[in-house]
Amino acid sequence: MTNNNSHEVGRGAFGVVCKGKLQDGSDVVVKILTEPKENGDKENSDVFINEVASISKTAHVNVIKLLELCLQRCRRALIYEYMPKGSLEKFIFINRSKTSRDLAWEKLLQIAIEIA
Numbered sequence: 001m002t003n004n005n006s007h008e009v010g011r012g013a014f015g016v017v018c019k020g021k022l023q024d025g026s027d028v029v030v031k032i033l034t035e036p037k038e039n040g041d042k043e044n045s046d047v048f049i050n051e052v053a054s055i056s057k058t059a060h061v062n063v064i065k066l067l068e069l070c071l072q073r074c075r076r077a078l079i080y081e082y083m084p085k086g087s088l089e090k091f092i093f094i095n096r097s098k099t100s101r102d103l104a105w106e107k108l109l110q111i112a113i114e115i116a
């Protein structure tokens with residue numbers, strides 16, 4: 001999928017997220033769905049289908065683009081463009097180390113309306 005220099009950049013509900021480079025030199029992340037546990041395949045499939053369904057319905061300059069999806073028997077992965085500044089979540093929510101949000105309410109509202 002990507003070259004051999006891929007490395008982990010995070011983990012989410014979906015599983016591990018690795019950064020890699022495609023043959024054309026572009027940076028991407030590969031979200032690899034955790035291997036299904038016994039009887040957990042239905043739940044894992046739902047997570048995968050929900051993520052693909054919601055992201056493929058959304059097209060906006062501030063929302064990440066799904067580039068490819070890979071299905072190989074029970075192994076599933078999603079390939080996204082790499083976002084060097086990390087998750088949008090960081091900019092939307094105020095955490096303990098910050099006193100204010102990085103994105104103003106007006107900007108958040110504008111993005112929400114444009115996506116809807």
Ligand SMILES: Nc1ncnc2c1ncn2[C@@H]1O[C@H](COP(=O)(O)OP(=O)(O)OP(=O)(O)O)[C@@H](O)[C@H]1O
Binds near residue numbers: 017
């Ligand atoms: N496209 C990306 N570019 C750069 N880093 C990313 C990208 N996607 C995910 N990451 C990193 O991997 C981490 C986990 O991402 P992931 O989307 O799997 O989970 P999440 O954002 O925590 O949401 P959830 O698990 O609730 O779906 C993020 O917090 C971020 O640091």
